[in-house]
Amino acid sequence: MSKLGDLGARLHRGEVGYDFIGNRKIWYGLSILITITAIVALAVRGLNMGIEFQGGAVFTTPKTDVTVSQATEYAEEASGHDAIVQQLGNGSLRIQVGGLDTEQSDQVRTELAKDLNLPEDKIAAELVGPSWGEQIANKAWTGLGVFMILVVIYLAIAFEWRMAVAALIALIHDLTITVGIYSLVGFEVTVGTVIGLLTILGYSLYDTVVVFDSLKEQTKDITKQTRFTYSDMANRSINGTLVRSINTTVVALLPVAGLLFIGGGVLGAGMLNDISLSLFVGLAAGAYSSIFIATPLVADLKEREPAMKALRKRVLAKRASAADRGEDGLDDGTDAGEAAVVGPRTAARRGRAEERRG
Amino acid sequence: MAAPKKGRRPAGGQSRPGRALALILIAMVALTGGMFWSGHTTPRLGIDLAGGTSITLKAKAEPGQESAVNETNMNTAVGIIERRVNGLGVSEAEVQTQGRENIIVNIPKGTNEKQAREQVGTTAQLYFRPVLAVAAATPEPAPTASGSTAPKPSSSASDKKSATPSATASTQGRALSEALKAPNATGTPTPTGSASGAPKASETPKASGTPQATPSADAATAALQEKFATLNCLDPKARAAVGQGVKPSESTVACGEDAPGVWSKYLLGPAEVEGRDVDDAKGVLDQQRGMWIVTMDFTEAGSKKFQSITGKLSQQADPQNRFAIVLDGNVVSAPSVRQTLSASAEISGNFNQQSAQDLGNILSYGALPLTFDTQSVDTVTAALGGEQLEAGLIAGAIGLALVVIYLVVYYRGLSFIAILSLGVSALLTYVIMALLGPAIGFALNLPAVCGAIVAIGITADSFIVYFERIRDEIREGRTLRPAVERAWPRARRTILVSDFVSFLAAAVLFIVTVGKVQGFAFTLGLTTLLDVVVVFLFTKPVMTLLARTKFFGDGHKLSGLDPKSLGAKPPLRRTRRTTAPVDPKEA
Numbered sequence: 001m002s003k004l005g006d007l008g009a010r011l012h013r014g015e016v017g018y019d020f021i022g023n024r025k026i027w028y029g030l031s032i033l034i035t036i037t038a039i040v041a042l043a044v045r046g047l048n049m050g051i052e053f054q055g056g057a058v059f060t061t062p063k064t065d066v067t068v069s070q071a072t073e074y075a076e077e078a079s080g081h082d083a084i085v086q087q088l089g090n091g092s093l094r095i096q097v098g099g100l101d102t103e104q105s106d107q108v109r110t111e112l113a114k115d116l117n118l119p120e121d122k123i124a125a126e127l128v129g130p131s132w133g134e135q136i137a138n139k140a141w142t143g144l145g146v147f148m149i150l151v152v153i154y155l156a157i158a159f160e161w162r163m164a165v166a167a168l169i170a171l172i173h174d175l176t177i178t179v180g181i182y183s184l185v186g187f188e189v190t191v192g193t194v195i196g197l198l199t200i201l202g203y204s205l206y207d208t209v210v211v212f213d214s215l216k217e218q219t220k221d222i223t224k225q226t227r228f229t230y231s232d233m234a235n236r237s238i239n240g241t242l243v244r245s246i247n248t249t250v251v252a253l254l255p256v257a258g259l260l261f262i263g264g265g266v267l268g269a270g271m272l273n274d275i276s277l278s279l280f281v282g283l284a285a286g287a288y289s290s291i292f293i294a295t296p297l298v299a300d301l302k303e304r305e306p307a308m309k310a311l312r313k314r315v316l317a318k319r320a321s322a323a324d325r326g327e328d329g330l331d332d333g334t335d336a337g338e339a340a341v342v343g344p345r346t347a348a349r350r351g352r353a354e355e356r357r358g
Numbered sequence: 359m360a361a362p363k364k365g366r367r368p369a370g371g372q373s374r375p376g377r378a379l380a381l382i383l384i385a386m387v388a389l390t391g392g393m394f395w396s397g398h399t400t401p402r403l404g405i406d407l408a409g410g411t412s413i414t415l416k417a418k419a420e421p422g423q424e425s426a427v428n429e430t431n432m433n434t435a436v437g438i439i440e441r442r443v444n445g446l447g448v449s450e451a452e453v454q455t456q457g458r459e460n461i462i463v464n465i466p467k468g469t470n471e472k473q474a475r476e477q478v479g480t481t482a483q484l485y486f487r488p489v490l491a492v493a494a495a496t497p498e499p500a501p502t503a504s505g506s507t508a509p510k511p512s513s514s515a516s517d518k519k520s521a522t523p524s525a526t527a528s529t530q531g532r533a534l535s536e537a538l539k540a541p542n543a544t545g546t547p548t549p550t551g552s553a554s555g556a557p558k559a560s561e562t563p564k565a566s567g568t569p570q571a572t573p574s575a576d577a578a579t580a581a582l583q584e585k586f587a588t589l590n591c592l593d594p595k596a597r598a599a600v601g602q603g604v605k606p607s608e609s610t611v612a613c614g615e616d617a618p619g620v621w622s623k624y625l626l627g628p629a630e631v632e633g634r635d636v637d638d639a640k641g642v643l644d645q646q647r648g649m650w651i652v653t654m655d656f657t658e659a660g661s662k663k664f665q666s667i668t669g670k671l672s673q674q675a676d677p678q679n680r681f682a683i684v685l686d687g688n689v690v691s692a693p694s695v696r697q698t699l700s701a702s703a704e705i706s707g708n709f710n711q712q713s714a715q716d717l718g719n720i721l722s723y724g725a726l727p728l729t730f731d732t733q734s735v736d737t738v739t740a741a742l743g744g745e746q747l748e749a750g751l752i753a754g755a756i757g758l759a760l761v762v763i764y765l766v767v768y769y770r771g772l773s774f775i776a777i778l779s780l781g782v783s784a785l786l787t788y789v790i791m792a793l794l795g796p797a798i799g800f801a802l803n804l805p806a807v808c809g810a811i812v813a814i815g816i817t818a819d820s821f822i823v824y825f826e827r828i829r830d831e832i833r834e835g836r837t838l839r840p841a842v843e844r845a846w847p848r849a850r851r852t853i854l855v856s857d858f859v860s861f862l863a864a865a866v867l868f869i870v871t872v873g874k875v876q877g878f879a880f881t882l883g884l885t886t887l888l889d890v891v892v893v894f895l896f897t898k899p900v901m902t903l904l905a906r907t908k909f910f911g912d913g914h915k916l917s918g919l920d921p922k923s924l925g926a927k928p929p930l931r932r933t934r935r936t937t938a939p940v941d942p943k944e945a
Contacts, residue, residue, distance in 0.1 A: 130454065146866050
């Protein structure tokens with residue numbers, strides 16, 4: 001079997017593992033830094049909203065031999081915005097450019113006329129309203145709101161409120177970062193971008209829930225043992241599902257990376273770029289936040305619970321006495337009920353945990 | 359599937375993998391067969407990928423109401439047209455204003471263009487008006503019409519078995535001919551069917567408006583009588599002009615088509631119920647009569663009004679016991695009322711499936727605040743150009759190839775199952791999308807293609823979760839067959855819990871939002887459901903079956919399930935350590 005498989009085995013047994021919870025402050029810090037950058041970028045640079053959201057101008061030319069891609073180029077040059085060019089049935093072109101007012105649209109028309117070698121008065125210019133109007137946007141916001149509330153309720157029932165809160169924070173984290181990147185890169189926000197963001201929303205929660213499911217299972221009988229604190233168990237849980245997380249992320253990211261780097265980069269496709277960038281950033285952020293943000297947050301919240309505090313005290317006392325006696329406290333004398341939690345995979349891990357605690 | 363089930367089935371719960379596999383195989387063959395049979399072998403593409411038709415509508419300024427063409431009304435109209443052309447939210451049509459008084463509607467290729475034009479252009483001003491008088495189409499005295507209309511006067515009375523409270527008359531029979539034969543058609547009150555109330559005998563039997571043909575001192579009424587007398591409904595120009603500029607609160611005259619080419623004219627009282635009183639409408643097939651009708655549910659206020667008007671009308675003699683359903687100035691049908699009705703009504707006329715469903719759709723979303731003329735209809739090329747789709751497909755294919763390579767390297771023999779599962783999932787997604795094109799107008803745009811690519815990740819995750827569970831079980835020292843069964847309940851729970859979140863997102867967004875977000879939600883919901891179907895009916899059964907083979911069952915080196923390379927505990931150590939806490943199910 002491959003090295004990775006071996007790593008999987010050792011992760012499973014807890015022989016190796018990264019202390020996600022212990023180092024959480026580093027990752028919190030990193031995330032806060034990125035999030036603040038994103039928010040600042042948003043505040044300073046704003047978003048470059050496409051024609052669907054803010055309307056713009058539409059130019060209709062008479063029948064012409066200029067190709068669609070050439071016209072796109074001219075229009076984008078003349079206006080500095082993304083242009084949508086369509087050929088009409090009678091051979092004329094319809095050129096839509098976002099973010100123009102009457103005055104600008106006149107200028108663009110003049111330039112277009114020059115580029116296309118057509119008399120200016122033959123090109124009809126009209127302002128168009130947003131196809132993604134306020135009504136649609138409002139409904140989309142309502143939908144998001146309803147969904148957030150329902151998902152929090154669902155997670156609070158299926159798991160617990162702490163996990164719901166953590167999942168929500170991770171979700172906001174992912175979306176903020178993705179939107180921030182858009183602002184930084186300056187790509188135009190199209191309907192495609194919005195769809196990309198919604199895809200992220202679904203994926204981010206999905207990924208978090210998979211990790212939480214394992215966490216819930218691992219910690220369900222946690223108070224019946226005294227070997228591990230909640231944070232220890234959370235850490236074990238992340239490490240236990242790490243292989244799955246890596247595999248899933250790789251499998252999800254590969255096709256999107258293909259779209260972004262090959263489709264957008266090499267073949268130079270416009271709207272593909274817009275969508276795949278949001279997907280790529282969002283998927284990566286989603287996978288990252290499930291492990292580095294959401295689970296440590298749950299651990300932080302859980303450790304405030306009296307039962308978990310008591311557990312921590314017991315565990316620490318036990319470790320101290322074990323250290324005094326110079327043995328490793330092999331048998332806690334716990335009953336079989338904890339077995340599902342600790343399982344037979346604890347032996348090797350135990351040593352390391354104590355090493356670390358020093 | 360809301361919350362994961364606590365009680366697990368005992369290990370080996372699903373012992374009939376053959377059945378599940380047969381099921382999904384049949385589904386695949388049936389769907390694929392259906393796709394080829396229907397002739398739609400590719401999904402319908404959105405306007406961004408395949409182009410389509412662009413309709414330009416111009417708002418008509420009614421004389422005296424020029425200020426009605428303003429931004430607010432235009433935006434309302436855009437919203438309503440958007441709902442009409444995008445009824446189910448998956449057809450990817452675009453609607454926007456252009457200039458001050460134009461609205462552009464872009465619909466993807468393959469949409470029924472004529473239908474779309476009717477949908478966007480119909481104003482859909484709906485009124486229920488009491489009928490004061492009916493006459494044959496032309497100004498000449500009536501009798502000729504009665505012979506020619508092939509009347510079926512009593513058909514509605516005898517067909518009243520339907521459970522829905524209805525106020526219907528067969529169109530064929532509602533012309534003047536029926537009016538003449540009225541007494542025997544309507545004399546018997548129908549005893550059956552009303553959900554809303556018995557005939558109210560005590561109500562004052564006075565219809566609103568002026569009784570038929572009664573000479574009135576009122577000059578306006580006289581003018582109307584005159585207009586009614588001279589109206590020629592066989593003249594299309596007269597038909598178009600007849601309803602112009604009439605206020606709902608005024609009496610009016612109108613034309614209605616009883617059967618193709620056969621018209622009658624109506625003298626109508628003020629509107630009692632309006633389109634905005636309609637809560638929901640849809641075209642349905644009336645099983646009893648074998649004809650397409652449009653049923654309407656009223657809002658609460660609408661119900662009350664409808665109850666009151668039908669209560670009054672039911673006391674009248676024909677034709678004053680009828681109310682006309684007037685759509686954009688034309689009488690669609692004018693059923694007679696035999697009892698007080700509320701809550702819902704139906705329109706029957708010369709409908710086929712298409713026109714009934716279209717009208718239902720139009721009525722559900724309300725009337726346009728303005729009247730529009732179709733200015734131009736143009737075909738347009740794809741907004742993104744073919745190279746975008748091509749680039750996307752090439753990139754997607756490369757990405758998929760990388761996924762396959764990764765899976766093979768990491769999962770060895772197991773990747774066979776993984777790739778097969780992905781293949782099944784891809785096939786089902788493709789076929790269903792292709793079928794949904796003609797079925798509900800589903801169109802695939804570029805964002806949806808990207809969404810489907812992301813769905814690969816979510817689908818793959820389901821069996822990655824399962825595979826990792828199996829490997830964990832093997833590492834605990836189990837042989838493959840029990841490992842496969844024991845890993846399943848846990849993996850199943852994870853898959854259901856996480857897919858439920860995705861599905862929740864899809865369902866909420868689909869219900870609440872409109873337009874492209876709705877289209878996205880549909881794709882997300884579809885791929886999520888397919889994920890569950892594929893894992894349950896394909897991945898798991900195949901895993902069970904393959905666990906019985908020598909190659910996998912004995913943990914061949916290349917199977918991806920070799921206990922040694924997975925680092926399973928040697929059985930010896932395991933026995934010794936049973937003193938330490940061990941999975942209780944094993945003890």
